[in-house]
Amino acid sequence: MQLHFTKDVLPDSVSTDFQNLNKFNEQQFHRLIEILFQFLLEPKETERFMQHLTEFAGEHGMSAGPLRNLMKSVLLVPQGALKKNLTAEQIKDDLLTLGLNEEKAAHFAQQWGEHYAALSRLAVGQTLMVNQLVDMEWKFGVTVGTSEVQKVGNVFLQLKLVVRKGNSTENVYMELTLPQFYNFLHEMERAKASMECFS
Protein backbone atom coordinates (compact mmCIF):
# COMPACT_ATOMS: atom_id res chain seq x y z
CA MET A 1 0.00 0.00 0.00
CA GLN A 2 1.46 3.34 -1.05
CA LEU A 3 0.53 5.96 1.47
CA HIS A 4 1.49 9.63 1.71
CA PHE A 5 1.10 9.95 5.46
CA THR A 6 3.49 7.19 6.43
CA LYS A 7 6.21 4.99 5.04
CA ASP A 8 5.66 2.38 7.75
CA VAL A 9 3.90 -0.91 7.13
CA LEU A 10 0.56 -0.68 8.87
CA PRO A 11 -0.93 -3.63 10.76
CA ASP A 12 -3.92 -5.28 9.10
CA SER A 13 -6.20 -4.09 11.88
CA VAL A 14 -5.88 -0.56 10.52
CA SER A 15 -7.43 -1.52 7.18
CA THR A 16 -10.16 -3.37 8.99
CA ASP A 17 -10.84 -0.36 11.18
CA PHE A 18 -11.22 1.96 8.20
CA GLN A 19 -13.57 -0.46 6.51
CA ASN A 20 -15.62 -0.56 9.69
CA LEU A 21 -15.82 3.21 9.59
CA ASN A 22 -17.83 2.86 6.40
CA LYS A 23 -20.59 1.20 8.42
CA PHE A 24 -21.44 4.42 10.24
CA ASN A 25 -24.16 6.55 8.71
CA GLU A 26 -23.50 10.10 7.60
CA GLN A 27 -24.62 11.73 10.85
CA GLN A 28 -22.62 9.33 13.03
CA PHE A 29 -19.51 9.70 10.89
CA HIS A 30 -19.71 13.49 10.97
CA ARG A 31 -19.97 13.40 14.77
CA LEU A 32 -16.97 11.08 15.07
CA ILE A 33 -14.92 13.34 12.84
CA GLU A 34 -15.99 16.33 14.91
CA ILE A 35 -14.78 14.59 18.09
CA LEU A 36 -11.56 13.67 16.33
CA PHE A 37 -10.72 17.17 15.19
CA GLN A 38 -11.65 18.63 18.55
CA PHE A 39 -9.03 16.37 20.05
CA LEU A 40 -6.45 17.21 17.38
CA LEU A 41 -6.87 20.89 18.10
CA GLU A 42 -6.42 20.34 21.83
CA PRO A 43 -4.15 17.32 22.08
CA LYS A 44 -3.76 17.59 25.82
CA GLU A 45 -7.45 16.81 26.37
CA THR A 46 -7.14 13.03 26.22
CA GLU A 47 -9.62 12.51 29.06
CA ARG A 48 -12.25 14.53 27.26
CA PHE A 49 -11.60 12.68 24.00
CA MET A 50 -12.12 9.31 25.70
CA GLN A 51 -15.22 10.63 27.38
CA HIS A 52 -16.73 11.81 24.09
CA LEU A 53 -16.10 8.42 22.53
CA THR A 54 -17.65 6.62 25.49
CA GLU A 55 -20.74 8.84 25.26
CA PHE A 56 -20.97 8.25 21.52
CA ALA A 57 -20.69 4.51 22.03
CA GLY A 58 -23.47 4.63 24.64
CA GLU A 59 -25.75 6.69 22.40
CA HIS A 60 -25.39 4.29 19.49
CA GLY A 61 -25.48 1.01 21.37
CA MET A 62 -21.92 -0.09 20.80
CA SER A 63 -19.02 -1.00 23.06
CA ALA A 64 -16.63 1.76 23.97
CA GLY A 65 -13.50 -0.40 23.80
CA PRO A 66 -13.62 -1.33 20.09
CA LEU A 67 -14.64 2.23 19.22
CA ARG A 68 -11.59 3.63 21.01
CA ASN A 69 -9.31 1.23 19.18
CA LEU A 70 -10.89 2.19 15.91
CA MET A 71 -10.33 5.87 16.57
CA LYS A 72 -6.73 5.19 17.52
CA SER A 73 -6.21 3.83 14.02
CA VAL A 74 -7.99 6.77 12.49
CA LEU A 75 -5.76 9.18 14.44
CA LEU A 76 -2.70 7.82 12.67
CA VAL A 77 -3.75 9.53 9.48
CA PRO A 78 -4.02 13.16 10.58
CA GLN A 79 -0.99 12.81 12.87
CA GLY A 80 1.17 11.52 10.04
CA ALA A 81 -0.31 14.04 7.62
CA LEU A 82 0.64 16.90 9.91
CA LYS A 83 4.21 15.73 10.09
CA LYS A 84 4.38 15.52 6.34
CA ASN A 85 2.47 18.71 5.54
CA LEU A 86 -0.04 16.80 3.42
CA THR A 87 -2.68 18.59 1.41
CA ALA A 88 -6.40 17.76 1.59
CA GLU A 89 -6.03 15.98 -1.77
CA GLN A 90 -3.28 13.74 -0.48
CA ILE A 91 -5.11 12.89 2.71
CA LYS A 92 -8.19 11.97 0.71
CA ASP A 93 -6.05 9.71 -1.47
CA ASP A 94 -4.71 7.91 1.57
CA LEU A 95 -8.15 7.45 3.08
CA LEU A 96 -9.43 5.94 -0.15
CA THR A 97 -6.39 3.66 -0.29
CA LEU A 98 -7.15 2.55 3.24
CA GLY A 99 -10.64 1.58 2.22
CA LEU A 100 -12.77 4.50 3.33
CA ASN A 101 -15.63 5.22 0.93
CA GLU A 102 -15.63 8.26 -1.36
CA GLU A 103 -18.19 10.30 0.52
CA LYS A 104 -16.57 9.87 3.91
CA ALA A 105 -13.08 10.44 2.55
CA ALA A 106 -14.26 13.67 0.94
CA HIS A 107 -15.81 14.87 4.19
CA PHE A 108 -12.67 14.09 6.18
CA ALA A 109 -10.48 15.84 3.61
CA GLN A 110 -12.73 18.87 3.69
CA GLN A 111 -12.52 19.10 7.49
CA TRP A 112 -8.76 18.72 7.21
CA GLY A 113 -8.59 21.62 4.81
CA GLU A 114 -10.60 23.80 7.15
CA HIS A 115 -8.54 23.06 10.22
CA TYR A 116 -5.15 22.77 8.57
CA ALA A 117 -3.87 26.25 9.45
CA ALA A 118 -4.71 25.88 13.13
CA LEU A 119 -3.28 22.36 13.26
CA SER A 120 -0.03 23.46 11.59
CA ARG A 121 0.42 26.29 14.02
CA LEU A 122 -0.12 23.84 16.85
CA ALA A 123 2.46 21.40 15.48
CA VAL A 124 5.00 24.15 15.00
CA GLY A 125 4.27 25.34 18.50
CA GLN A 126 5.10 21.89 19.80
CA THR A 127 8.53 22.04 18.27
CA LEU A 128 11.31 21.64 20.75
CA MET A 129 12.58 24.83 22.29
CA VAL A 130 15.60 24.80 24.50
CA ASN A 131 15.51 27.02 27.58
CA GLN A 132 12.51 28.87 26.29
CA LEU A 133 12.07 32.33 27.71
CA VAL A 134 8.64 32.42 29.26
CA ASP A 135 8.54 35.71 31.07
CA MET A 136 10.54 38.80 31.79
CA GLU A 137 10.10 41.16 34.72
CA TRP A 138 12.06 44.27 35.48
CA LYS A 139 12.52 47.12 37.84
CA PHE A 140 14.84 50.05 37.71
CA GLY A 141 15.87 52.66 40.16
CA VAL A 142 18.63 54.85 41.40
CA THR A 143 21.33 53.87 43.86
CA VAL A 144 21.39 56.71 46.35
CA GLY A 145 24.26 55.66 48.54
CA THR A 146 26.48 52.77 49.50
CA SER A 147 28.60 51.85 52.48
CA GLU A 148 31.61 53.14 50.59
CA VAL A 149 30.24 56.28 49.01
CA GLN A 150 27.62 58.30 50.83
CA LYS A 151 26.05 59.98 47.84
CA VAL A 152 25.78 58.23 44.53
CA GLY A 153 23.29 58.67 41.78
CA ASN A 154 23.47 55.96 39.21
CA VAL A 155 20.59 54.27 37.54
CA PHE A 156 20.39 50.51 37.63
CA LEU A 157 18.09 48.12 35.91
CA GLN A 158 17.26 44.68 37.27
CA LEU A 159 15.86 41.97 35.08
CA LYS A 160 14.31 38.67 35.98
CA LEU A 161 14.07 36.15 33.18
CA VAL A 162 11.90 33.10 33.63
CA VAL A 163 13.30 30.23 31.62
CA ARG A 164 11.58 26.90 31.03
CA LYS A 165 13.89 24.03 31.83
CA GLY A 166 12.13 20.76 31.15
CA ASN A 167 8.98 20.72 33.21
CA SER A 168 9.88 23.48 35.61
CA THR A 169 11.03 27.03 35.31
CA GLU A 170 14.18 28.71 36.50
CA ASN A 171 14.58 32.35 37.38
CA VAL A 172 17.64 34.24 36.23
CA TYR A 173 18.34 37.57 37.89
CA MET A 174 20.71 40.18 36.58
CA GLU A 175 21.56 43.79 36.80
CA LEU A 176 22.41 46.13 33.97
CA THR A 177 23.92 49.57 33.89
CA LEU A 178 22.35 52.11 31.63
CA PRO A 179 24.84 51.64 28.77
CA GLN A 180 24.38 47.87 29.06
CA PHE A 181 20.63 48.30 28.84
CA TYR A 182 20.88 50.38 25.68
CA ASN A 183 23.21 47.81 24.21
CA PHE A 184 20.78 45.02 25.11
CA LEU A 185 17.93 46.92 23.47
CA HIS A 186 20.03 47.59 20.38
CA GLU A 187 21.07 43.94 20.04
CA MET A 188 17.51 42.71 20.43
CA GLU A 189 16.39 45.10 17.72
CA ARG A 190 19.06 43.72 15.45
CA ALA A 191 17.95 40.17 16.22
CA LYS A 192 14.37 41.10 15.38
CA ALA A 193 15.47 42.67 12.10
CA SER A 194 17.34 39.50 11.30
CA MET A 195 14.28 37.37 12.04
CA GLU A 196 12.13 39.56 9.85
CA CYS A 197 14.40 38.93 6.89
CA PHE A 198 13.07 35.40 6.96
CA SER A 199 9.41 36.20 6.64
Add this chain to the structure above:
Amino acid sequence: MAAAVSGEDFTNLQLLLKAPSKDAVRDVCVQSHRAPSRRLAETTAAAFSIPAAQAAQLVQSLHILSHHVLFYNLSSPEQILALFPESFHSSLKNLITKILLENSPTWRTEAVSDQISLPQLKELDWRVDMVTGSDSVSRMSVPTCLVQLKMEDPCPSAGGESVSTVTVELSRESLDTILDGLGRIRDQLSVVAGK
Protein backbone atom coordinates in the same frame (compact mmCIF):
# COMPACT_ATOMS: atom_id res chain seq x y z
CA MET B 1 33.29 51.37 55.67
CA ALA B 2 33.73 55.00 56.60
CA ALA B 3 34.88 55.14 60.18
CA ALA B 4 35.62 58.54 61.66
CA VAL B 5 39.22 59.65 61.53
CA SER B 6 40.54 59.95 65.08
CA GLY B 7 43.39 61.91 66.64
CA GLU B 8 45.24 58.65 67.05
CA ASP B 9 44.98 58.04 63.32
CA PHE B 10 46.66 61.36 62.60
CA THR B 11 49.41 60.52 65.06
CA ASN B 12 49.99 57.30 63.11
CA LEU B 13 50.04 59.21 59.85
CA GLN B 14 53.02 61.23 61.01
CA LEU B 15 55.01 58.00 60.64
CA LEU B 16 54.95 58.81 56.95
CA LEU B 17 57.70 61.30 57.72
CA LYS B 18 59.95 58.26 57.91
CA ALA B 19 59.25 57.38 54.28
CA PRO B 20 62.30 57.23 52.01
CA SER B 21 60.60 59.23 49.24
CA LYS B 22 57.39 60.93 48.17
CA ASP B 23 56.72 58.00 45.87
CA ALA B 24 56.91 55.64 48.82
CA VAL B 25 54.24 57.73 50.54
CA ARG B 26 52.12 57.59 47.43
CA ASP B 27 52.50 53.81 47.14
CA VAL B 28 51.49 53.06 50.68
CA CYS B 29 48.50 55.41 50.44
CA VAL B 30 47.22 53.73 47.31
CA GLN B 31 47.79 50.20 48.52
CA SER B 32 46.30 50.73 51.93
CA HIS B 33 43.12 52.01 50.36
CA ARG B 34 42.42 48.64 48.87
CA ALA B 35 43.20 46.63 51.95
CA PRO B 36 45.37 47.31 54.98
CA SER B 37 46.95 43.86 54.81
CA ARG B 38 49.66 42.40 56.97
CA ARG B 39 51.91 41.98 53.98
CA LEU B 40 51.60 45.67 53.23
CA ALA B 41 52.45 46.45 56.85
CA GLU B 42 55.53 44.26 56.58
CA THR B 43 56.81 45.85 53.37
CA THR B 44 56.12 49.30 54.78
CA ALA B 45 57.97 48.45 58.00
CA ALA B 46 60.96 47.38 55.92
CA ALA B 47 60.85 50.39 53.59
CA PHE B 48 60.39 52.94 56.38
CA SER B 49 62.59 51.19 58.94
CA ILE B 50 59.89 51.22 61.56
CA PRO B 51 58.57 48.40 63.75
CA ALA B 52 55.97 46.16 62.12
CA ALA B 53 53.36 47.03 64.75
CA GLN B 54 53.64 50.73 63.98
CA ALA B 55 53.54 50.08 60.25
CA ALA B 56 50.33 48.11 60.73
CA GLN B 57 48.74 51.02 62.57
CA LEU B 58 49.92 53.46 59.91
CA VAL B 59 48.42 51.39 57.13
CA GLN B 60 45.15 51.03 59.03
CA SER B 61 44.92 54.78 59.65
CA LEU B 62 45.63 55.57 56.02
CA HIS B 63 42.86 53.20 55.06
CA ILE B 64 40.43 54.94 57.39
CA LEU B 65 41.39 58.37 56.06
CA SER B 66 41.12 57.49 52.37
CA HIS B 67 37.76 55.80 52.88
CA HIS B 68 36.47 58.76 54.87
CA VAL B 69 37.42 61.07 52.00
CA LEU B 70 35.75 58.71 49.55
CA PHE B 71 32.56 58.31 51.56
CA TYR B 72 31.97 61.99 52.08
CA ASN B 73 33.24 62.80 48.60
CA LEU B 74 35.67 65.42 49.87
CA SER B 75 36.80 66.82 46.58
CA SER B 76 38.49 70.09 47.36
CA PRO B 77 41.87 70.62 49.07
CA GLU B 78 40.24 72.82 51.72
CA GLN B 79 37.83 70.04 52.72
CA ILE B 80 40.60 67.52 53.17
CA LEU B 81 43.05 69.91 54.85
CA ALA B 82 40.33 70.78 57.34
CA LEU B 83 40.41 67.19 58.62
CA PHE B 84 43.97 67.46 59.94
CA PRO B 85 44.73 68.75 63.42
CA GLU B 86 46.50 72.13 63.75
CA SER B 87 49.72 70.53 64.88
CA PHE B 88 50.09 68.21 61.92
CA HIS B 89 53.28 68.52 59.86
CA SER B 90 52.46 71.05 57.18
CA SER B 91 54.26 69.67 54.11
CA LEU B 92 53.21 66.14 54.89
CA LYS B 93 49.63 67.35 55.22
CA ASN B 94 49.81 68.94 51.78
CA LEU B 95 51.40 65.84 50.26
CA ILE B 96 48.78 63.50 51.69
CA THR B 97 45.99 65.83 50.55
CA LYS B 98 47.45 65.94 47.05
CA ILE B 99 47.69 62.14 46.88
CA LEU B 100 44.14 61.70 48.12
CA LEU B 101 42.76 64.19 45.58
CA GLU B 102 44.68 62.55 42.74
CA ASN B 103 43.28 59.12 43.48
CA SER B 104 39.75 60.01 44.51
CA PRO B 105 38.16 59.83 41.05
CA THR B 106 39.58 56.35 40.44
CA TRP B 107 38.61 55.17 43.89
CA ARG B 108 35.10 56.48 43.45
CA THR B 109 34.63 54.74 40.11
CA GLU B 110 35.97 51.52 41.57
CA ALA B 111 33.71 51.74 44.62
CA VAL B 112 30.67 52.29 42.47
CA SER B 113 31.47 49.42 40.14
CA ASP B 114 32.36 47.12 43.02
CA GLN B 115 29.23 47.71 45.00
CA ILE B 116 26.91 44.87 45.86
CA SER B 117 24.52 44.02 43.12
CA LEU B 118 22.85 41.16 41.35
CA PRO B 119 25.02 39.37 38.80
CA GLN B 120 25.89 41.91 36.19
CA LEU B 121 25.36 41.39 32.52
CA LYS B 122 28.79 41.31 30.99
CA GLU B 123 28.25 40.01 27.49
CA LEU B 124 25.36 39.45 25.17
CA ASP B 125 25.45 37.32 22.03
CA TRP B 126 22.63 36.21 19.83
CA ARG B 127 21.95 34.20 16.74
CA VAL B 128 18.90 33.66 14.59
CA ASP B 129 18.25 30.15 13.31
CA MET B 130 15.78 28.88 10.77
CA VAL B 131 14.11 25.73 12.03
CA THR B 132 13.52 23.57 8.99
CA GLY B 133 12.13 20.48 10.60
CA SER B 134 11.23 18.80 13.83
CA ASP B 135 9.69 15.62 15.13
CA SER B 136 6.27 17.22 15.03
CA VAL B 137 6.52 18.74 11.55
CA SER B 138 9.05 17.40 9.05
CA ARG B 139 9.12 20.44 6.83
CA MET B 140 8.85 23.88 8.30
CA SER B 141 10.41 27.24 8.05
CA VAL B 142 10.25 29.03 11.34
CA PRO B 143 12.84 31.49 12.61
CA THR B 144 13.95 31.28 16.20
CA CYS B 145 16.41 33.34 18.20
CA LEU B 146 19.03 32.16 20.68
CA VAL B 147 20.45 34.67 23.13
CA GLN B 148 23.42 33.99 25.34
CA LEU B 149 23.87 36.14 28.40
CA LYS B 150 27.12 36.11 30.34
CA MET B 151 26.81 37.39 33.85
CA GLU B 152 29.35 38.12 36.50
CA ASP B 153 28.52 38.07 40.15
CA PRO B 154 30.61 40.70 41.95
CA CYS B 155 30.15 38.92 45.26
CA PRO B 156 29.76 35.21 44.62
CA SER B 157 28.75 33.05 47.54
CA ALA B 158 31.44 30.82 49.00
CA GLY B 159 32.26 28.05 46.56
CA GLY B 160 30.12 29.71 43.91
CA GLU B 161 31.24 30.63 40.44
CA SER B 162 31.46 34.28 39.65
CA VAL B 163 30.78 33.98 35.91
CA SER B 164 27.61 32.27 34.74
CA THR B 165 26.13 31.82 31.30
CA VAL B 166 22.51 31.44 30.34
CA THR B 167 21.28 30.65 26.86
CA VAL B 168 17.62 31.25 26.16
CA GLU B 169 15.56 30.58 23.08
CA LEU B 170 13.00 33.09 21.93
CA SER B 171 10.25 32.73 19.42
CA ARG B 172 9.36 35.65 17.23
CA GLU B 173 6.44 36.52 19.50
CA SER B 174 8.63 36.42 22.62
CA LEU B 175 11.18 38.68 20.99
CA ASP B 176 8.47 41.15 20.07
CA THR B 177 7.16 41.10 23.62
CA ILE B 178 10.62 41.67 25.02
CA LEU B 179 11.22 44.58 22.70
CA ASP B 180 7.89 45.99 23.79
CA GLY B 181 9.00 45.74 27.41
CA LEU B 182 12.44 47.18 26.72
CA GLY B 183 10.86 50.04 24.82
CA ARG B 184 8.72 50.85 27.82
CA ILE B 185 11.77 50.80 30.06
CA ARG B 186 13.51 53.18 27.67
CA ASP B 187 10.53 55.53 27.76
CA GLN B 188 10.39 55.45 31.54
CA LEU B 189 14.12 56.06 31.73
CA SER B 190 13.90 59.15 29.55
CA VAL B 191 11.17 60.50 31.80
CA VAL B 192 13.44 60.01 34.81
CA ALA B 193 16.42 61.49 32.99
CA GLY B 194 14.36 64.47 31.96
CA LYS B 195 13.54 65.35 35.57
